[in-house]
Amino acid sequence: MLFLNNMFQHLIKCIKGFLFMCYTAIFTLITHTRISFSSSLYIGTHAHLILARGARILKYAFIDIRKKATLHIGRGSLIGRGCEIIVDETASCYIGDNVSIGSFSNIRCNKKIEIGSGTLIAQFVSIIGGQYKYKKKDIPIVKQGFTTWDVIIGKNVWIGAGVMILPNSSISIGDGAVIAAGSIVTTNIPEYAIAGGRPAKVAGFRE
Numbered sequence: 001m002l003f004l005n006n007m008f009q010h011l012i013k014c015i016k017g018f019l020f021m022c023y024t025a026i027f028t029l030i031t032h033t034r035i036s037f038s039s040s041l042y043i044g045t046h047a048h049l050i051l052a053r054g055a056r057i058l059k060y061a062f063i064d065i066r067k068k069a070t071l072h073i074g075r076g077s078l079i080g081r082g083c084e085i086i087v088d089e090t091a092s093c094y095i096g097d098n099v100s101i102g103s104f105s106n107i108r109c110n111k112k113i114e115i116g117s118g119t120l121i122a123q124f125v126s127i128i129g130g131q132y133k134y135k136k137k138d139i140p141i142v143k144q145g146f147t148t149w150d151v152i153i154g155k156n157v158w159i160g161a162g163v164m165i166l167p168n169s170s171i172s173i174g175d176g177a178v179i180a181a182g183s184i185v186t187t188n189i190p191e192y193a194i195a196g197g198r199p200a201k202v203a204g205f206r207e
């Protein structure tokens with residue numbers, strides 16, 4: 001009985017995998033975009049995925065757009081190998097044109113995340129849009145609620161490898177800014193600034 005049950009579950013998985021392959025193949029042909037077969041795409045009820053022409057989602061990416069949420073991926077933008085993008089219920093994540101998001105980067109959009117056109121995001125970057133409230137020691141953290149914020153990244157920004165964007169309120173990174181590899185961004189970064197460190201501080205400006 002257990003064997004039959006396992007066989008049945010395996011069969012369902014195969015059928016689901018096949019249907020996903022057909023869906024992505026048809027979608028790719030119609031929209032001139034590319035979603036790798038080995039990526040996972042979950043779209044909740046009344047959620048929107050807008051993939052502009054030439055947008056690509058590479059292998060092993062995991063994309064979860066929850067109920068009433070929106071994910072926009074602009075023209076020619078690239079979601080790298082193994083990236084994880086989660087757009088929470090009713091949240092919106094806007095990725096402009098020709099944005100490149102490096103392998104294994106992680107975007108947690110709990111409210112609003114915008115990434116301006118031409119922005120380059122290196123590998124292993126995390127953009128975090130919310131956190132648990134935790135101050136009361138007698139209530140489990142999971143029951144204390146969740147704070148969310150907006151992260152607005154301008155156009156033509158360069159975010160180095162392993163950067164973590166983790167503010168505790170809404171922030172913006174100005175157009176043309178450069179964030180040094182390994183930094184933790186917690187506050188606003190002005191246009192054309194070169195910022196780095198943990199927390200990131202402005203070290204200078206591009207000429």
Ligand SMILES: CC(C)(COP(=O)(O)OP(=O)(O)OC[C@H]1O[C@@H](n2cnc3c(N)ncnc32)[C@H](O)[C@@H]1OP(=O)(O)O)[C@@H](O)C(=O)NCCC(=O)NCCS
Pocket residue numbers: 121122123159160161162178179180181182183194195196197203204
């Ligand atoms: C920021 C960066 C571009 C600077 O490169 P650079 O111009 O060759 O480096 P410099 O050593 O001249 O650094 C310029 C300033 O930024 C500071 N800085 C550089 N890297 C830093 C870091 N990781 N954390 C904190 N500050 C840093 C330097 O201290 C220096 O400040 P100073 O002028 O007060 O001394 C580079 O350090 C970097 O992080 N590049 C990202 C590379 C990457 O992630 N590639 C992945 C593929 S896209």
